[in-house]
Amino acid sequence: MSPSDHRPAQGTPDPAAEAFQALLRQHTTPDPSAGFVESTAVRIGMHQISAPEVSADFVDRVMDTLHTDALVGPRFDHPAPLPLATPWRARAPGIVAATLLAAAILIALWPSNQGMAGPLIDQQVFPSAGANTFNRTLSLIRPALSNSSSGDAEPILHMPPAPPLTADAGAMPPIEEQPAFRGQRRR
Amino acid sequence: MEDVPLADIRSAAAGDADASRRIVEALHRPVLATVHRFVGRRFAEDIEDIAQEVFLKIFKAIDRFDPDRGVKFTTWAFTFVKNHCFDVLKKRRLPTFSLGGEEDEAGTWELEDAGARKPGDTALNAELGQQIEAALQQLSPDHRMVFVLREFEQMDLKSIAGVMDCSEGTVKSRLHRAKEALKDKLRPYLQT
Numbered sequence: 001m002s003p004s005d006h007r008p009a010q011g012t013p014d015p016a017a018e019a020f021q022a023l024l025r026q027h028t029t030p031d032p033s034a035g036f037v038e039s040t041a042v043r044i045g046m047h048q049i050s051a052p053e054v055s056a057d058f059v060d061r062v063m064d065t066l067h068t069d070a071l072v073g074p075r076f077d078h079p080a081p082l083p084l085a086t087p088w089r090a091r092a093p094g095i096v097a098a099t100l101l102a103a104a105i106l107i108a109l110w111p112s113n114q115g116m117a118g119p120l121i122d123q124q125v126f127p128s129a130g131a132n133t134f135n136r137t138l139s140l141i142r143p144a145l146s147n148s149s150s151g152d153a154e155p156i157l158h159m160p161p162a163p164p165l166t167a168d169a170g171a172m173p174p175i176e177e178q179p180a181f182r183g184q185r186r187r
Numbered sequence: 188m189e190d191v192p193l194a195d196i197r198s199a200a201a202g203d204a205d206a207s208r209r210i211v212e213a214l215h216r217p218v219l220a221t222v223h224r225f226v227g228r229r230f231a232e233d234i235e236d237i238a239q240e241v242f243l244k245i246f247k248a249i250d251r252f253d254p255d256r257g258v259k260f261t262t263w264a265f266t267f268v269k270n271h272c273f274d275v276l277k278k279r280r281l282p283t284f285s286l287g288g289e290e291d292e293a294g295t296w297e298l299e300d301a302g303a304r305k306p307g308d309t310a311l312n313a314e315l316g317q318q319i320e321a322a323l324q325q326l327s328p329d330h331r332m333v334f335v336l337r338e339f340e341q342m343d344l345k346s347i348a349g350v351m352d353c354s355e356g357t358v359k360s361r362l363h364r365a366k367e368a369l370k371d372k373l374r375p376y377l378q379t
Contacts, residue, residue, distance in 0.1 A: 037211050
């Protein structure tokens with residue numbers, strides 16, 4: 001392992017290059033230990049994993065076995081496969097659906113206070129629900145009252161009797177006030 | 188450096204222990220010397236272990252060596268030497284030095300005053316070798332490996348380019364810079 005031989009191109013010696021090469025020759029390395037090659041070869045042999053060679057009739061024997069199994073069935077019983085463990089993540093949709101169903105049943109069966117819930121809803125959704133109900137009821141009973149022979153209607157539900165229907169009953173007083181749209185003057 | 192016979196390579200790849208041994212026999216000296224010069228005497232106790240690890244890597248991959256690609260086996264094998272040596276330096280965090288004079292914080296290497304000594308003096312010997320090694324260790328790993336492969340193992344530029352995975356121009360450039368740096372460091376010993 002000596003340094004490379006640097007020869008000048010024209011054959012003229014280069015004292016600087018020769019001195020440099022001579023200097024590099026002073027850098028030697030120790031000889032390998034006596035057992036280096038042997039121990040290395042042993043380590044290589046230990047690490048070389050050689051797969052056993054496949055016999056020539058391996059494929060034929062495998063095919064014969066498969067053919068026999070196809071004709072007479074497998075020669076041994078396979079154990080039943082174990083049920084796969086279901087992860088919690090997979091069960092989540094079922095849990096959510098069951099929870100929603102239980103909540104719906106609970107809400108349906110829960111005793112509600114109609115007396116409080118009804119007017120409260122009417123007042124919020126139909127602010128004039130009371131007056132409308134009264135007018136509808138009155139319009140329903142008014143024909144019955146007009147067909148009575150006496151003409152004197154008995155008070156119903158302690159309400160004053162409706163006035164008798166006359167021919168000019170259809171002549172309603174003119175509507176003085178009509179709904180006006182925003183920005184439109186009322187007449 | 189003579190190349191390894193192809194028949195031995197194929198036999199070793201097939202698990203032939205004798206062929207493996209012949210390959211180790213052919214390569215162990217240049218591999219050990221390269222490892223020694225590259226990692227330095229601070230790894231003196233580990234150099235044979237490092238070299239054995241290199242051989243294990245070579246033989247683990249020997250079935251992937253393709254002679255049809257035009258690469259010599261020794262060139263292919265020395266890529267493992269180079270890669271493993273670089274890995275060793277990274278893992279053990281040895282100080283490295285740039286050619287520009289900037290040094291890492293890990294340490295500095297001081298060359299002793301050579302005085303009037305010359306390579307031919309008998310008293311020089313081992314001490315001068317230590318100075319050369321100290322100068323070598325001041326090169327960057329790339330420059331040091333190129334210099335070692337060329338100047339000590341006499342590997343041709345094309346093979347070095349293959350080992351270093353770079354162009355021949357890059358090899359020439361690194362070689363030139365490494366030589367200049369070493370001549371500068373070893374100037375006291377180069378008085379002719």
